[in-house]
Amino acid sequence: MIQIFFNNAGPVTWLIFILGALGAVIFVERLLHYHRVQIDSKEFITGVKNVLRRENRMEALSICDATPGPVARLVKMAILNQDQGSQYVDDTLESAGLAEVPRLEARLTWLATICEIAQPLGCLGTILGLIKVFRVLQINGPFADVSMFSGGVWQALIAAAMGLALSIIARAAYNYLVERMNSIVLDMEKTATDITRFLFESTIHKISNE
Numbered sequence: 001m002i003q004i005f006f007n008n009a010g011p012v013t014w015l016i017f018i019l020g021a022l023g024a025v026i027f028v029e030r031l032l033h034y035h036r037v038q039i040d041s042k043e044f045i046t047g048v049k050n051v052l053r054r055e056n057r058m059e060a061l062s063i064c065d066a067t068p069g070p071v072a073r074l075v076k077m078a079i080l081n082q083d084q085g086s087q088y089v090d091d092t093l094e095s096a097g098l099a100e101v102p103r104l105e106a107r108l109t110w111l112a113t114i115c116e117i118a119q120p121l122g123c124l125g126t127i128l129g130l131i132k133v134f135r136v137l138q139i140n141g142p143f144a145d146v147s148m149f150s151g152g153v154w155q156a157l158i159a160a161a162m163g164l165a166l167s168i169i170a171r172a173a174y175n176y177l178v179e180r181m182n183s184i185v186l187d188m189e190k191t192a193t194d195i196t197r198f199l200f201e202s203t204i205h206k207i208s209n210e
Helices: 002-008 011-037 041-053 057-066 070-080 086-105 108-143 146-209
Strands: none
Touching: 011 108, 011 146, 041 057, 041 070, 041 146, 057 070, 070 086, 070 146, 086 146, 108 146
8 A cells, every 4th residue: 555655646645745744743842842831830839829928039939930831931920020019910911921822822823724725735636636547548548448547546546535634633633732722821821810819919918917
């Protein structure tokens, strides 16, 4: 079967194959990136709060520096800007969160593009294969036999199968990565709200005790 593929794959099929390899690289890179930056946000924020309750701000910042990902960066930003007031911190975290999203979305549009063009490319390869078949028939007329135009038929079938398969796989991979990204964004939003509430409830409590 592999020999048939290499012998009969047309240029469009090879293009689909290259796009599939590119899509695989993008998927693995994004998957590793999301795995690296997605942390246990509940455990992280609990640890930061415990340190801040002891009024050890530098240790809390050190924990943020040692923790990868956007969640830790947002918490660090909130701690650093605590003295500026709650509204300033809210605005700063919102802007920072919006800046983090494009980093998470990086190269996902490439995978989405592969999803969209894989099947049309398969159709194009099918059409080119059928054109090859009819050209053989036109040239050889009634003297044409199966061996003469089987290459064109194989080219058409392989292109259609490859395009459809890549479209399905790329769509599934894209949806999975989007789900992972949305989970990280949700962690960012929850943690930003949590740390802001904690910081300013602590400040109010400290002032009232004074």
